[in-house]
Amino acid sequence: MRSNYPFNCWYVAATSDELGQGLLARRLLDKPVVLYRRSSGEAVAMEDRCIHRAYPLSAGRRDGDRVVCGYHGFAYDPDGCLVDVPSQENVPPGARVRTYPVHEQSPFVWIWLGDPGVAALRLPPRVPWYADGSGWGSTTEVRRVEANYLLLHEHYLDLTDVFVMHPEVVPPDIEVLPQLDQVEVSERSVSYSRTTPPSRLAPWEAEITGQPADTAGSRREEGTFVSPALHVQHYAIAPEAGKAYELLRIQGFTPESPESTHVFLQMARNFATDSAHVAEFLRAMFREWAIRDSAVLETIQRRLGEETVPRRDINVKADRAAVRARRIAMEMVDEESGRFALHRMVVTP
Secondary structure, eight states, rough: OOOOOOSSEEEEEEEEEGGSSSOOOETTTEEEEEEEEOOOOOOOEESSSSSSSSSSSGGSETTTTTTEOTTTOEOOTSSSSSEEEETSSSOTTTTTOOOOOOOTTTEEEEESSHHHHHHHTTTOOTTTTTTTOOOOEEEEEEEEEOOHHHHHHHHHHHHHGGGHHHHHGGGOOOSOOOOEEEEEEEEEEEEEEEOOOHHHHHHHHHHHHHTHHHHHHEEEEEEEEETTTEEEEEEEESSSSSSOOEEEEEEEEEEEETTTEEEEEEEEEEEEEOOOHHHHHHHHHHHHHHHHHHHHHHHHHHHHHHOSSSOOOOGGGGGGHHHHHHHHHHHHHHHHHHHHHHHHHHHOO
């Protein structure tokens, strides 16, 4: 399967908690990357390959802020410059390993793997509803799914599968999800929303809100394809009396390869922010949810891999947001391919 992800885009490389004094190896957009923190706390990302021989730098060691290759001991500064060759006094001039721009917005560490000259012109995407995170409690989780990243985006842009895959989360008085209120499309993002009629709380809703099970309320469900790297779902439980209980499911989708994806999940809530019980309940529930989702998506990916001739799937009304999100991602890929082709035409004699 050929790659279908744009490179000129900020992707999540790791959670803030994953980066410490050690070396973290990760394949991102089919590129080997090693990540670590300097003694100042600043995140560093570089190609996970010694320039002398193709030995992974992540299999080496730290020496202060430097990375030392575990094969011949070549040492690199955080900017990628080769600074020491143990077998000789001089260092080849200009020798360096590629480094990548990084930007940390806790709980995520973002990386730019595309054109380095474009990175400074764009910032990592902002998370709708979340702002600076004040007033929210959250947990994080890291998973890996053996499926293309667009399959994940499409899956979470259409939640009509809940009646089949997750019937226990559906409120007891709702037998079918209402049609989407609207689908909003901008140049680079897609948003959808729907509101359910008032109904009693599902058991999990009563558990996390502390409200009686017969409490009636509506639900406001909103989802946004923020970028090829970020998907955010907003779920608000609005009792007929009292404030709304809001949940955010923030997911960084970073392709490992065309057939696999790193998922960086943050579950945020604006209620019971100090409750360890609510945090663990939601973590366990959405972990189980993600396991079921992953199994389905991995099955689809395997079936797609078996098809020697690409086939066109049919789409229905509920797929409006998903279809548009895929189109945006592919337009970004085509734009990069066109720019690269034009560059080759200009520089090739």
